[in-house]
Amino acid sequence: MxxxxxxxxxxxxxxxxxxxxxxxxxxxxxxxxxxxxMRSVDTATVVAxxxxxxxxxxxxxxxxxxxxxxxxxxxxxxxxxxxxxxPNGYFSSVTAGEAPDWYTNSASWANAFNLALxxxxxxxxTTDCAGNTVSYVIHRMCPVRQCAPNATCDGVTNVCGQxxxxxxxxxxxxxxxxxxxxxxxxxxxxxxxxxxxxxxxxIAYVQTMLRAQ
Numbered sequence: 001m002x003x004x005x006x007x008x009x010x011x012x013x014x015x016x017x018x019x020x021x022x023x024x025x026x027x028x029x030x031x032x033x034x035x036x037x038m039r040s041v042d043t044a045t046v047v048a049x050x051x052x053x054x055x056x057x058x059x060x061x062x063x064x065x066x067x068x069x070x071x072x073x074x075x076x077x078x079x080x081x082x083x084x085x086x087p088n089g090y091f092s093s094v095t096a097g098e099a100p101d102w103y104t105n106s107a108s109w110a111n112a113f114n115l116a117l118x119x120x121x122x123x124x125x126t127t128d129c130a131g132n133t134v135s136y137v138i139h140r141m142c143p144v145r146q147c148a149p150n151a152t153c154d155g156v157t158n159v160c161g162q163x164x165x166x167x168x169x170x171x172x173x174x175x176x177x178x179x180x181x182x183x184x185x186x187x188x189x190x191x192x193x194x195x196x197x198x199x200x201x202x203i204a205y206v207q208t209m210l211r212a213q
Contacts, residue, residue, distance in 0.1 A: 057196040057204035060132035064194030068136045076212040082148045089113030090138045093145035112137045132198040141189040149188050162186040187211040
């Protein structure tokens with residue numbers, strides 16, 4: 001009777017692929033984290049760019065303020081200051097209680113004066129080198145249009161917004177009889193509103209009050 005030698009082999013371990021499954025999960029998580037990081041960087045870049053364009057528009061609006069100041073300086077001592085001048089963006093009165101929506105109300109800018117800007121580097125004749133366009137409107141702070149300050153037109157006295165004359169200053173410590181005491185006439189106020197539009201639909205509004213001396 002022949003005997004056959006039996007060799008015992010170790011049992012094969014069950015391979016269920018758990019390690020592969022965990023590796024795939026980690027890989028997906030890392031991919032999602034990388035995508036999220038890229039989107040975050042892109043968003044931060046866009047936000048920084050928008051802030052830069054907005055700041056550029058605000059800086060460009062200063063050109064409108066300077067242009068309006070120059071126009072007023074050449075006009076306020078002439079009779080033309082009492083008349084509307086829509087081509088130059090000037091209006092001799094403002095409606096009582098007026099609170100225009102400068103952003104959405106396009107009628108507020110129907111007669112705005114557009115500055116002639118240019119950029120030799122790009123050859124543009126309508127925008128500055130940052131791509132901004134600037135326009136402004138000037139309102140004299142008076143209730144009656146086409147009427148001189150403190151004059152009566154159509155039965156209404158044109159009482160304008162203005163500084164007080166120093167002759168109205170009184171009280172303790174004021175010596176009007178002193179040799180160095182001076183008097184100044186009232187100064188009418190003018191409201192200048194500037195709109196600057198630039199790339200990526202950036203818009204800046206700047207408003208300031210000027211007074212004639």
